[in-house]
Amino acid sequence: MPRVVVDVMLKPEIADPQGQAIANALPNLGFTGVSSVRQGKRFELEVESIDEAQLQKLADTLLANPVIETYSIRGQA
């Protein structure tokens, strides 16, 4: 069964306090040289048959909130 991956990220202009918290912790753990972290969500869909347009709609209406999030779809349906 083909797998489709949808990545959802906050839009760049929306503050991401979770990513920021991770970024702030890195130097304390000895990881330097990372200037920014942003945290998102990854959805893995096992699909039987779904066309590209429907996938777009699915991501746009449910998986992501287009008001604050963007998404990208990988893998083939």
Next chain:
Amino acid sequence: MSASQAPGHLAPVLDTVSAATNSPDVEQPYRELGLADDEYARVRDILGRRPTQTELAMYSIMWSEHCSYKSSKVHLRQFGEKAPKTDVLLVGMGENAGVVDVGDGMAVTFKVESHNHPSYIEPYQGAATGVGGIVRDILTMGARPIAVMDPLRFGAADHPDTKRVVNGVVAGIGGYGNCLGLPNIGGEVVFDSSYQGNPLVNALCVGVMPADRIQLSAAKGVGNIVVLLGATTGRAGLGGVSVLASASFEEGAEDARPTVQVGDPFTEKLLIESCLELFEQGLVVGIQDLGGAGLTCATTETAAAGRSGMRVELSTVPLREASMEPHEILASESQERMLAIVTPENLPKVLAIADKWGVLATAIGEVTDGDRLVITWHGDPVVDVPPRSLADEGPVYHRPMARPADQDELNSQHAERLPRPRTGAELKRTLLTMIASPNLCDKSWITEQYDRYVLGNTVLAQPEDAGVIRLSEESYRGIALSTDGNGRYTKLDPYAGAQLALAEAYRNVAVTGARPIAVTNCLNFGSPEDPEVMWQFAQATTGLAEACQTLRTPVTGGNVSFYNQTGDTAIHPTPVIGVLGVFDDVRQRTPMGLRNNGDVLFVLGTNSEELSGSEWASIMHNHLGGRPPRVDLAREEALANVLIAGAQESLIAAAHDLSGGGLAQALVESCLRYNVGARVRFNEDAFLALFAESTARALVAIRPADVKQFTKMCERFGVRSTRIGTVDTSSKALEIAGQFSVSLDELRAAFEGTLPALFN
């Protein structure tokens, strides 16, 4: 046909009952599973053959310390033997939680339980599932859960690992409890290096139900159906609680991570609503939650309680992973599951209600004649046991006890000899240092992460002395709850320490104006295999049982948590005591904050030179030694009588219990609650007046017009009242005449800054 005989079948060879009968000499890994030689011999004796692999796993779990109470049982019996006569107890110890009659046809059930070990390994999930577990215990009794409380103890606040544990535990409690919609109304937060590596995460839940709707766990009625409700069953948490809580931590605790369960509060919320609907419609014959030891515990306990047999077909259990084996399914500690016994006629209704709430419900077996629990796997028996041998007839140990070798030396190092502040300026510095210490400082950084308002019946919540909940919007009947424990006092004297914990919780409930009626307890100790720990345990249980007898507040249930130690070092013995009180009219509750200008401040009770085990000795001198404050239960009761009668007659404007940190702490908290100042004068030594921790005392504020009537009432009850000052709403300062004055802003900065600085 059994799987093992099926030609070409790919499943692993199944150890069935007939296989066990036919192969009596197979070597079994009982020691690795935690069974002693004689325990294993007894299992063989009970069964008249060797146990199957699945049976062996069941006995090892059910006979573990966590499930069987084998080391504590002989001591816990005192709670029954010494129980005071009372007519409020509807269900006593032995069921999932005790139930008390609170009047107006309502019954209340409450219990405190530990989730210590999982919370160290994975603080968020450990604490979250601790809340989930205690809530299901309350639900199991037929009650709607209405509030939770969390007594917490962590290692030293400035230890590098404490931040991880605190943040995880607090977020876990909030994440689960908030999502479940239960107000968190109180608890404790204590830091002490003795808990480093062994945090104590105790959780209390209280519920209410019509007094005639109590549900019990007994599986009765031959032919009745056994229904599994809630989440699917997975490998997560295999042997978690029981294994973790039955041995000390050694190096490499990380390896234990997979055994911690993951909580799903959304499923639990739906499980609660669906079960309550089942109870309301009278569709349940018996019910049991699945906690530690999962289906093993639930099936054996319901069958044992019903004196029935039971037959369960394991392949009907909905699984997360198809490859799970029978013993794994039986031992799984997957959360958010309940086992209900229902009649065949009602089964369709039960399934329909579950479906309405989106809760999975599956008939997995039935109640049978006789007294055997038979569990089959695709029709083949893999378990055939007398359920009571697992649930009720486990091993009982009289563990050796020894007074700790260093106890006398510890008791001889009195804190009363330590150097004390001499001047007003030194007293002020002491006060500011103490209220900023992690143990005495403001805890709202933690409590703001909990929802205190949901359900709309919270009358008082932290930082008040007790949480207060309205039970009825018609009669305004209500309850108060407080939990307390003091590991330092208990270390100095376990018998007195347990009594002091009870006395403080009892006092905290009475301070709000409620009458204390019942007790729950969570007994957190080191390894029972250490005779010195066992001595502490015996002393503490005896002290508690006798104090409960004197105060006429029966123990209704609770939990023992042993093995709270790292290597040879045990935690301070820490009995945490929860006291439940009742209000006829919750509108009469007394809050702690000072509010009205000119109200007269009194200290009720008698102070003396008692500093050993105190917060002052700990914070200012890092000292623990001597004897804890004297226990005086008669005085506690007299004080409670004043506080209750005063509330009922509306004579007390505000009241606050005196305990850790003494009067100084109580004054600061009472002033800062509504940002109101006070002027205070002592006739005795100011240092002792402020920082000694003598018991059976409270600070009260009385309107000037009521002073005469109030002091007369104190005389009538034989309680000493000492006038110490007045409330001053304009001064915005706490002034101790002849010593010092400190602004509320300065107090607040010291009091509120500590936890955010440590843990943000």
Next chain:
Amino acid sequence: MSPKVGVVTFPGSLDDRDALRAVRISGAEPIPLWHKDASLHGVDAVVLPGGFSYGDYLRAGAIARFSPVMTTIVEQARQGLPVLGICNGFQVLCEAHLLPGALARNSHLHFRNRDQRLRIEATNTSWTNGYSAGQEIVIPVKNGEGRYVADERTLDELEARGQIVARYLGSNPNGSLRDIAGISNEAGNVVGVMPHPEHAVEALTGPSTDGLVIFTSVLRKLVAA
């Protein structure tokens, strides 16, 4: 006959009983509504209560928005039905695009429950007409995802059209942009607030009774209509 105010229960709704109580105390008739039932049973106004619908597992309010009852509510809200979303209900209204913007994770990452000072900024909505302009009130706030976010243009439009219903005073509890605690749609019949007015309707159990005015406001609006 007193107006009927419906309160929706989604799986995971928590403050639904409290909203029903507040409706009752305000003098309206409380009507429980069920997420699977598309009928509004003739109610004159609807409250979407607080809680964690569907566990908030995808995004707060994201799944509740697709329930049968919401289809009807969205339809009728566009025709003027007064709808109030509290906390999770506010999140549902944003997800359903009845209100602009979204609610994101609190900037400090903690759930926060405290008694919050607010200033009422708009008194021309169905749910705030009983307050005086600029009135300061205290009601509890309790959320983990209460940070109101929208793009600058949307925020400017909200300001210009008087759709900002309430702002946080003192410290902002979640990092909301422009201290926004509540907004309305252009017509003023749909209002979302992050703090919980239903927990400030009785002196015994709330920090004040300031929240009751939300519920009496809609009553006044309905009786006047």
